[in-house]
Amino acid sequence: MHETSLVSALMQQVEAAAMELRASAVHRIRVRIGELAGVEPQLFASAFELFRERTICAAARLEIVTAAAAWTCPGCGAAIAPGQVLRCPDCALPARLASGDEIILERIEMEVPAARDRGRNVPPRRERTMEATDV
Ligand SMILES: [Zn+2]
Numbered sequence: 001m002h003e004t005s006l007v008s009a010l011m012q013q014v015e016a017a018a019m020e021l022r023a024s025a026v027h028r029i030r031v032r033i034g035e036l037a038g039v040e041p042q043l044f045a046s047a048f049e050l051f052r053e054r055t056i057c058a059a060a061r062l063e064i065v066t067a068a069a070a071w072t073c074p075g076c077g078a079a080i081a082p083g084q085v086l087r088c089p090d091c092a093l094p095a096r097l098a099s100g101d102e103i104i105l106e107r108i109e110m111e112v113p114a115a116r117d118r119g120r121n122v123p124p125r126r127e128r129t130m131e132a133t134d135v
Contacts, residue, residue, distance in 0.1 A: 003039060006103060007047040011055060013105055018056045023110035028059040032069045034100040041066060056110075065116040069100025 010031065018026055033039050041064045048062045071080040073088035074096045080086060086095040 003043040004050075006039060007044060007051050010048075010105060011051050013123065014018045014060075014108055015056055017108055018110055021110065021112045023056065023112045025111040026057045026108060027111065028061045028063060028107070028109040029057065029105070030063040030065060032065045032067050032102065032104045032106050034068050034069065034102045036097070036100040038101075039103060045066050065106070067100060067102065070098045071095035072098040 010029075014026060015028060030036075031044070033041055035055055045062060045064060048057075052060060063088065069082055071086055071097065072078065072083065073080060073091055073093055075088060075091035075093045078090065079086055079098075080088060080095040087093065088095065
């Protein structure tokens with residue numbers, strides 16, 4: 001199943017981020033899945049359920065945000081609404097997919113050690129926001 005390997009890749013990213021920050025637990029993960037990514041959010045969620053056992057994500061909540069496809073003209077940059085002919089009315093250029101085929105790890109919230117333990121001025125529990133990364 002396609003979703004299984006994606007979740008496996010996702011878990012590796014989350015675990016690497018958690019290790020980097022010496023996090024003790026992951027509370028929440030947010031993933032954006034484009035409607036044209038070829039991923040079934042339901043299957044993705046059930047694959048996550050299988051994978052997270054005995055990992056740092058054991059108690060993590062998975063939030064899946066689905067993103068609609070967006071098309072633009074490669075010439076003038078105009079947005080072209082889905083459902084229309086996928087061609088720019090001004091330039092006659094075929095529309096380019098701007099978003100909607102992505103699978104992005106948007107955010108990880110995790111438990112990290114208290115500031116005094118790390119010698120850094122950060123609150124004991126903080127939200128770690130990842131740069132958007134492709135899974
Ligand atoms: Zn155009």
